[in-house]
Amino acid sequence: MSPDPTELAGQVSTVLRHLVLLLRRTVAGQPVTSQQYGVLGSLEQGARRMTELAEEHAVQLPTMTVQINRLEEAGLVARGTDPADARVRTVELTSEGRDRLRAVRQARITRLSRELSALTEEERATLAAALPVLAKLGRT
Amino acid sequence: MSPDPTELAGQVSTVLRHLVLLLRRTVAGQPVTSQQYGVLGSLEQGARRMTELAEEHAVQLPTMTVQINRLEEAGLVARGTDPADARVRTVELTSEGRDRLRAVRQARITRLSRELSALTEEERATLAAALPVLAKLGRT
DNA sequence: TTGGAATATTAGCCAGGCTAAGTTAGTCTG
DNA sequence: CAGACTAACTTAGCCTGGCTAATATTCCAA
Numbered sequence: 001m002s003p004d005p006t007e008l009a010g011q012v013s014t015v016l017r018h019l020v021l022l023l024r025r026t027v028a029g030q031p032v033t034s035q036q037y038g039v040l041g042s043l044e045q046g047a048r049r050m051t052e053l054a055e056e057h058a059v060q061l062p063t064m065t066v067q068i069n070r071l072e073e074a075g076l077v078a079r080g081t082d083p084a085d086a087r088v089r090t091v092e093l094t095s096e097g098r099d100r101l102r103a104v105r106q107a108r109i110t111r112l113s114r115e116l117s118a119l120t121e122e123e124r125a126t127l128a129a130a131l132p133v134l135a136k137l138g139r140t
Numbered sequence: 141m142s143p144d145p146t147e148l149a150g151q152v153s154t155v156l157r158h159l160v161l162l163l164r165r166t167v168a169g170q171p172v173t174s175q176q177y178g179v180l181g182s183l184e185q186g187a188r189r190m191t192e193l194a195e196e197h198a199v200q201l202p203t204m205t206v207q208i209n210r211l212e213e214a215g216l217v218a219r220g221t222d223p224a225d226a227r228v229r230t231v232e233l234t235s236e237g238r239d240r241l242r243a244v245r246q247a248r249i250t251r252l253s254r255e256l257s258a259l260t261e262e263e264r265a266t267l268a269a270a271l272p273v274l275a276k277l278g279r280t
Numbered sequence: 281t282t283g284g285a286a287t288a289t290t291a292g293c294c295a296g297g298c299t300a301a302g303t304t305a306g307t308c309t310g
Numbered sequence: 311c312a313g314a315c316t317a318a319c320t321t322a323g324c325c326t327g328g329c330t331a332a333t334a335t336t337c338c339a340a
Binding site: 226228 | 287288289297
């Protein structure tokens with residue numbers, strides 16, 4: 001009813017605050033942290049190089065190095081090399097990493113589904129309609 | 141068109157990932173961190189006690205103690221006492237803290253407004269309609 | 281009046297950011 | 311083709327922001 005950008009921005013801020021707190025509660029104490037989960041997700045389609053991962057996660061390269069170190073120690077990913085360029089290190093899922101990714105994703109979707117089941121059909125439709133709009137934000 | 145909870149959950153996950161990354165980019169390098177901003181926001185209506193703040197931010201008490209220490213050192217909040225109970229410490233905004241809060245909030249809303257202006261009127265309406273639904277999530 | 285509960289703080293740990301500096305490998309130029 | 315620059319990554323050292331466990335203090339109730 002009131003698509004004035006400034007007023008809407010205030011409302012979005014409020015809801016965002018709610019969602020951020022919700023996420024924090026949801027994420028605490030999982031078998032992988034949400035950052036690790038995100039990185040594992042990036043590897044699902046195959047090996048990636050460090051720079052790609054860092055860029056995709058909006059993080060500096062050294063930060064990603066540390067993340068991958070931890071995932072490697074945990075046996076969830078393995079480093080490799082690029083035969084065409086000896087400078088680049090590749091990273092890929094181990095089978096254990098793939099299993100873990102699947103399990104965590106399943107748990108997340110289950111939890112979210114439960115939340116969404118508590119909504120009415122109409123509310124879900126409203127939410128579904130808004131998703132493409134949310135996906136557009138920040139692409140500017 | 142497809143408000144099946146499980147399928148919707150998958151889509152929500154994807155969008156959530158996008159929004160989290162967007163937030164991270166947006167928040168980096170601000171004059172106060174987003175946590176500090178959140179705490180300052182909690183103090184806007186007046187003094188609060190430590191336990192209240194910790195609960196509201198879904199954080200353990202020691203974590204809040206450290207946060208408040210930093211904000212106090214920065215001169216943005218001041219600790220006080222409750223005359224009725226000597227165990228409790230209260231926290232309130234200094235005038236500098238209030239100014240800072242206002243400025244950061246203004247900057248955030250401006251940035252968000254700019255994002256939202258790039259959408260069509262219809263997209264904004266769709267988004268506005270979904271906000272109450274998003275606000276309901278996690279209240280289960 | 282004493283013992284347990286409530287409120288905070290301190291100390292010490294870990295994850296996850298950052299920059300600066302170092303290493304190794306590719307590339308380009310004179 | 312040698313030397314310099316660039317690119318890809320890692321290491322080191324710092325900060326924020328979580329956590330638990332241990333400590334003061336203060337309150338309250340038996």
